[in-house]
Amino acid sequence: LMVWLRRTTHYLFIVVVAVNSTLLTINAGDYIFYTDWMWTSFVVFSISQSTMLAVGAIYYMLFTGVPGTATYYATIMTIYTWVAKGAWFALGYPYDFIVVPVWIPSAMLLDLTYWATRRNKHAAIIIGGTLVGLSFPLFNMVNLLLVRDPLEVAFKYPRPTLPAYMTPIEPQVGKFYNSPVALGSGAGAVLTVPIAALGAKLNTWTYRWMAA
Numbered sequence: 001l002m003v004w005l006r007r008t009t010h011y012l013f014i015v016v017v018a019v020n021s022t023l024l025t026i027n028a029g030d031y032i033f034y035t036d037w038m039w040t041s042f043v044v045f046s047i048s049q050s051t052m053l054a055v056g057a058i059y060y061m062l063f064t065g066v067p068g069t070a071t072y073y074a075t076i077m078t079i080y081t082w083v084a085k086g087a088w089f090a091l092g093y094p095y096d097f098i099v100v101p102v103w104i105p106s107a108m109l110l111d112l113t114y115w116a117t118r119r120n121k122h123a124a125i126i127i128g129g130t131l132v133g134l135s136f137p138l139f140n141m142v143n144l145l146l147v148r149d150p151l152e153v154a155f156k157y158p159r160p161t162l163p164a165y166m167t168p169i170e171p172q173v174g175k176f177y178n179s180p181v182a183l184g185s186g187a188g189a190v191l192t193v194p195i196a197a198l199g200a201k202l203n204t205w206t207y208r209w210m211a212a
Contacts, residue, residue, distance in 0.1 A: 017056035046137040046184030054192045055199035067115035074107035102139040106132045129196035133188030
């Protein structure tokens, strides 16, 4: 019974984090629209997504102890988000109205770190967490460059729930940050490590709670 309860608790946490990642993507998805706050949104989005990926991926990876599990977790997040995009498509928006973030390459770096250090948990937290925070904004900016002209999409499909003053406007690139990828990567590298440590600690706490 305890084994069943422990496994149920773990899998429930994994599902909750993956679903929250999907919701976070939808709520922050307008970062592809070149508004006055474009770079600010991209930086905040990068930090939130890299930390969300790290906490769930390292939790799942340490739970199984198998390198490759983090990539599997990122794949789950991606599939969830693709399914959720169907809601926008049903409303008449193009299917790329919300771009799915590129979680998988960053999760692969976390897996490689865990594998290369012979399943060293602390190396996965410090080195893997840093790599996730550093790499996600870079991979995701490349992802954005491959998207159909977001400015055209923004003007053609304005969000009906937004007030008039939040309608997409002409971009003012560099107004807030000259290098959003560098800023997102720097902040992400710093913040993702303690969040990855939290994911690892949650794994330990769950075992202790279920064993009590």
